[in-house]
Amino acid sequence: MSLHALIEAMPKIELHVHLEGAVRPETLLRLARKHGVSLPADTFEGISRWYTFIDFPHFVEIYFKISECIQTAEDIELVAREFLAGQAAQNIIYTEATYTAYTHYQQKGISFEAQLAAIKRARDWAQTNLGVSMNLIIDIDRGVAAETGAITAQWVAGAYGDGVVAFGMGGYEVGNPPEKHRTALERVQNAGIPCVLHAGETEGASSIWGALRAGKSVRIGHGVRCLEDPALVEELRRRQIPLEVCPTSNIRLGVAPTLAEHPLPQLIAQGLYVTLNSDDPPMFNTTLTQEFQQCADAFGWSADTLETLTLNAARAALLPENEKRPLEARLHEQFNLLRRQYLKT
Numbered sequence: 001m002s003l004h005a006l007i008e009a010m011p012k013i014e015l016h017v018h019l020e021g022a023v024r025p026e027t028l029l030r031l032a033r034k035h036g037v038s039l040p041a042d043t044f045e046g047i048s049r050w051y052t053f054i055d056f057p058h059f060v061e062i063y064f065k066i067s068e069c070i071q072t073a074e075d076i077e078l079v080a081r082e083f084l085a086g087q088a089a090q091n092i093i094y095t096e097a098t099y100t101a102y103t104h105y106q107q108k109g110i111s112f113e114a115q116l117a118a119i120k121r122a123r124d125w126a127q128t129n130l131g132v133s134m135n136l137i138i139d140i141d142r143g144v145a146a147e148t149g150a151i152t153a154q155w156v157a158g159a160y161g162d163g164v165v166a167f168g169m170g171g172y173e174v175g176n177p178p179e180k181h182r183t184a185l186e187r188v189q190n191a192g193i194p195c196v197l198h199a200g201e202t203e204g205a206s207s208i209w210g211a212l213r214a215g216k217s218v219r220i221g222h223g224v225r226c227l228e229d230p231a232l233v234e235e236l237r238r239r240q241i242p243l244e245v246c247p248t249s250n251i252r253l254g255v256a257p258t259l260a261e262h263p264l265p266q267l268i269a270q271g272l273y274v275t276l277n278s279d280d281p282p283m284f285n286t287t288l289t290q291e292f293q294q295c296a297d298a299f300g301w302s303a304d305t306l307e308t309l310t311l312n313a314a315r316a317a318l319l320p321e322n323e324k325r326p327l328e329a330r331l332h333e334q335f336n337l338l339r340r341q342y343l344k345t
């Protein structure tokens, strides 16, 4: 068994992936036709070309166009089902998916309850038929007004524990520090709900400090630019705050020039808590399996590194201990079996 085959077969956990960013190009075209939304391309190849971003704001613009094609609760359920089928095909047994409910409420008037119910139907179907599970991080685009953020925080407070495990914050960091959403953050923090913020992607260390202080972020989405501040590296190492690293996303959005120059090996060498993720896989022409394969090739990872990163993700999952322990045991068991096959050949 080759290392690539081991990666394909190994059980995986994904903590940083966006439901809307995971819409397959074929599905996007189908939804656009169904609802008469005009896209800049009407073929698979055309959509792939359109996904070639100029910069982060351009990425956000495309992201919102995708959201526009998702118009009904049935569309949401379809997208979630296809997403979970894709996760199952990669043996991603547990996913924490990020979902921006406010966009669909604002654009199409779909109530939060109807959105959540649609996703839960897909989730139950996948659990029963595919044996994979998912929880949601309901996030806001940090560029929205504070009042909008507060509405999402209210939704999260009401749905926490019912398939919703955290409040998230993504989008363009520059000019949008977490302090802007203090009301929303305090609303969920006071209810004991975890926050998971994107930070250290489009802005440097100060944004990660903001995520830790004002955001009380229990993990950091990306966080790769922490290396710009040794005191921050020390803080993240001491507290073992998990970083959700998404290498291909960083390259496609210009955060790192190439995979060879990506800071991932330094993050690990600094003793930081690293997990590997795909972010918006079809938009970056990647999958979690490919992220592992490319990184294993580029950084010379062993089977041990693969298992460590997978267990890191399991331990950083926002699951109660009585669910986390069996998950870790299942991962250990499957890795032991795979390792024997891998070493044999």
Ligand SMILES: [Zn+2]
Pocket (backbone or CB within 6 Å): 016, 018, 170, 198, 221, 279
């Ligand atoms: Zn993200």
